[in-house]
Amino acid sequence: xxxxxxxxxxxxxxxxxxxxxxxxxxxxxxxxxxxxxxxxxxxxxxxxxxxxxxxxxxxxxxxxxxxxxxxxxxxxxxxxxxxxxxxxxxxxxxxxxxxxxxxxxxxxxxxxxxxxxxxxxxxxxxxxxxxxxxxxxxxxxxxxxxxxxxxxxxxxxxxxxxxxxxxxxxxxxxxxxxxxxxxxxxxxxxxxxxxxxxxxxxxxxxxxxxxxxxxxxxxxxxxxxxxxxxxxxxxxxxxxxxxxxxxxxxxxxxxxxxxxxxxx
Amino acid sequence: xxxxxxxxxxxxxxxxxxxxxxxxxxxxxxxxxxxxxxxxxxxxxxxxxxxxxxxxxxxxxxxxxxxxxxxxxxxxxxxxxxxxxxxxxxxxxxxxxxxxxxxxxxxxxxxxxxxxxxxxxxxxxxxxxxxxxxxxxxxxxxxxxxxxxxxxxxxxxxxxxxx
Numbered sequence: 001x002x003x004x005x006x007x008x009x010x011x012x013x014x015x016x017x018x019x020x021x022x023x024x025x026x027x028x029x030x031x032x033x034x035x036x037x038x039x040x041x042x043x044x045x046x047x048x049x050x051x052x053x054x055x056x057x058x059x060x061x062x063x064x065x066x067x068x069x070x071x072x073x074x075x076x077x078x079x080x081x082x083x084x085x086x087x088x089x090x091x092x093x094x095x096x097x098x099x100x101x102x103x104x105x106x107x108x109x110x111x112x113x114x115x116x117x118x119x120x121x122x123x124x125x126x127x128x129x130x131x132x133x134x135x136x137x138x139x140x141x142x143x144x145x146x147x148x149x150x151x152x153x154x155x156x157x158x159x160x161x162x163x164x165x166x167x168x169x170x171x172x173x174x175x176x177x178x179x180x181x182x183x184x185x186x187x188x189x190x191x192x193x194x195x196x197x198x199x200x201x202x203x204x205x206x207x208x209x210x211x212x213x214x215x216x217x218x219x220x221x222x223x224x225x226x227x228x229x230x231x232x233x234x235x236x237x238x239x240x241x242x243x244x245x246x247x248x249x250x251x252x253x254x255x256x257x258x259x260x261x262x263x264x
Numbered sequence: 265x266x267x268x269x270x271x272x273x274x275x276x277x278x279x280x281x282x283x284x285x286x287x288x289x290x291x292x293x294x295x296x297x298x299x300x301x302x303x304x305x306x307x308x309x310x311x312x313x314x315x316x317x318x319x320x321x322x323x324x325x326x327x328x329x330x331x332x333x334x335x336x337x338x339x340x341x342x343x344x345x346x347x348x349x350x351x352x353x354x355x356x357x358x359x360x361x362x363x364x365x366x367x368x369x370x371x372x373x374x375x376x377x378x379x380x381x382x383x384x385x386x387x388x389x390x391x392x393x394x395x396x397x398x399x400x401x402x403x404x405x406x407x408x409x410x411x412x413x414x415x416x417x418x419x420x421x422x423x424x425x426x427x
Contacts, residue, residue: 046413060281134334196323
């Protein structure tokens with residue numbers, strides 16, 4: 001049988017342990033392990049790990065589900081949730097605000113006369129993203145359901161007509177928006193959410209610099225695409241997955257920068 | 265044919281198990297499950313068919329990632345393991361070893377390993393949950409197993425020094 005000649009790969013050993021090995025390889029791998037005691041010991045250790053994990057946590061699934069996790073209870077409470085997680089998020093938000101705020105404020109002071117660097121703009125955008133994407137209860141000031149009101153309000157505060165992109169075509173729902181400090185005054189911040197809870201945000205504001213092409217900036221956990229057009233800077237932030245972020249940015253870019261868009 | 269809500273309801277015990285293993289803290293785990301359920305019910309209209317179970321694991325995995333990130337941003341923070349009860353010899357000792365071993369894993373590796381060995385997801389399903397190719401799932405799994413083996417084979421004192 002040529003099967004016996006075919007070398008056994010490490011992937012196959014994992015598949016063997018996890019019951020994912022194709023049936024026609026089972027015999028070959030079993031025979032191979034008989035001849036390779038050291039690899040057989042490794043496979044046994046992997047099995048023991050899996051057993052230990054199941055022994056430690058398996059019984060959790062047999063516990064009665066606490067009342068607060070019953071579906072009707074969750075539905076009744078609607079948006080209200082979390083105790084300790086809210087505390088953690090709140091603590092993180094305060095810290096981020098103090099540090100981000102102070103740094104941002106000093107940067108603004110220093111750059112009041114100098115041209116604004118794109119670095120500071122994207123740093124503000126990433127800070128806002130980091131701060132609000134973890135929020136479950138209050139990620140935005142105005143919910144996406146009040147799009148018309150939000151657009152009117154933020155257009156007035158930012159001094160130019162806001163366009164709030166519709167990203168439903170790529171599976172992103174508008175969570176809503178909020179007003180934030182920007183480099184020369186107000187900035188608008190819009191949040192979108194995908195089907196599995198991943199969030200993307202747009203930070204935009206007037207900036208005292210000329211147009212720039214689309215650029216990519218990678219952080220440690222989040223990344224952003226930013227550009228400047230007609231004295232308005234845009235930064236689109238999301239999880240650090242360039243391909244996905246690029247797709248989202250393109251959809252936004254197409255809607256934000258249609259030729260003839262009024263911005264003054 | 266089960267309705268969407270029935271499918272969600274049926275998955276709650278498994279979600280609690282996964283969350284407990286991810287966080288190794290009963291309260292935080294149930295908070296994560298609660299947030300996952302709220303998210304799922306809210307965005308039911310965004311669910312485009314497929315496996316409700318995999319989708320719920322995806323939401324929970326993402327929410328836990330957000331939680332770890334906000335934790336990482338707190339300036340002075342004691343390691344999570346410090347919240348554990350003092351180490352005592354006894355029947356729990358074996359279980360605690362595997363908990364500590366899991367705590368040393370990189371997040372993506374821990375997620376992959378738990379989804380496979382504890383939740384019984386196929387490699388393909390884990391690839392969907394993590395949004396990566398199957399090859400990446402395999403290498404995460406392999407690295408997780410090497411790391412746990414190294415830890416359990418007696419690296420603990422050295423590790424504690426590093427912490």
